[in-house]
Amino acid sequence: MPDEQRYVLGVAYQAGPDPMIKRGADGGRDxxxxxxxxxAAWRFLQNGPESGLFHADGTEGAATVVESYIYRGPDWDLGDVVVKAGDWLVGAILDEHAWQLYKSGRVTGWSPQGSARRITPRSS
Structure with missing residues (x-):
């Protein structure tokens, strides 16, 4: 049996507000x-993309990012999620440990980590 590619592709961040999420765990909705x-997606690549596991220190390198792009549409219905134009997708090759976690269902998606400046949106 040939070696598995250990490739995953997922939505790193959805563009715009999600109407199904009214309030985040921190009490806000960013x-x-x-x-x-x-x-942000472009800066991620320019700054040397890194991926770890569970936002835990020392897990960097669990995934090697090989694709990072803004989806341009049309809507792509995957059953449990609909990818829309403007969403940020990331594809990566997982290391063996992360691949086993993914296959067991313990790793199910991307969760960007970083900092940003919060602003109040204005109506146009």
Whole structure:
């Protein structure tokens, strides 16, 4: 049997607010406009993309990012999620440990980690 590629592709961040999420775990609801999300996705690659597991220190290198892009549409219905134009997708090759976690269902998606400046959106 040939070696598994250990490749995963997922939504790193959805553009705009999700109407199904009214309030986040921190009591707020943050989101990026499609334009700002595109800038963040580009900066991610420019700054040397890193991926770890569970936001835990010392897990860097669990995934090697091989693709990072803004989806341009049309809507892509995957059953449990619909990828829309403006969403940020990341594809990566997982190391063996992360691959086993993924296959067992313990790793189910991307969760960007970083810092941002919070602003109040204005109606146009």
């Amino acid at each position: 989101y990026f406009s499609p334009e700002e999300l595109e800038k």
